Amino acid sequence: MNNNITINIEEIRKLPDDSITHPETIRQIALYGMQSNECCDDLYKKIRTSCEVFGLYPHVQSIHKTK
Numbered sequence: 001m002n003n004n005i006t007i008n009i010e011e012i013r014k015l016p017d018d019s020i021t022h023p024e025t026i027r028q029i030a031l032y033g034m035q036s037n038e039c040c041d042d043l044y045k046k047i048r049t050s051c052e053v054f055g056l057y058p059h060v061q062s063i064h065k066t067k
Contacts, residue, residue: 005032017045023054
């Protein structure tokens with residue numbers, strides 16, 4: 001795991017809000033937000049609320065399906 005940003009930020013911005021559940025994508029959005037000089041609130045809204053912590057500890061997280 002490294003801190004390189006490999007996601008396409010512009011493609012992420014096109015996704016629906018509350019739709020991203022992939023831990024590595026969430027981690028990279030968080031990294032981008034920390035490294036960027038721009039406001040990233042629009043990107044943070046793309047992350048599903050129940051998955052927000054995935055970016056913190058991606059090596060110990062697993063996705064739990066909800067009904």
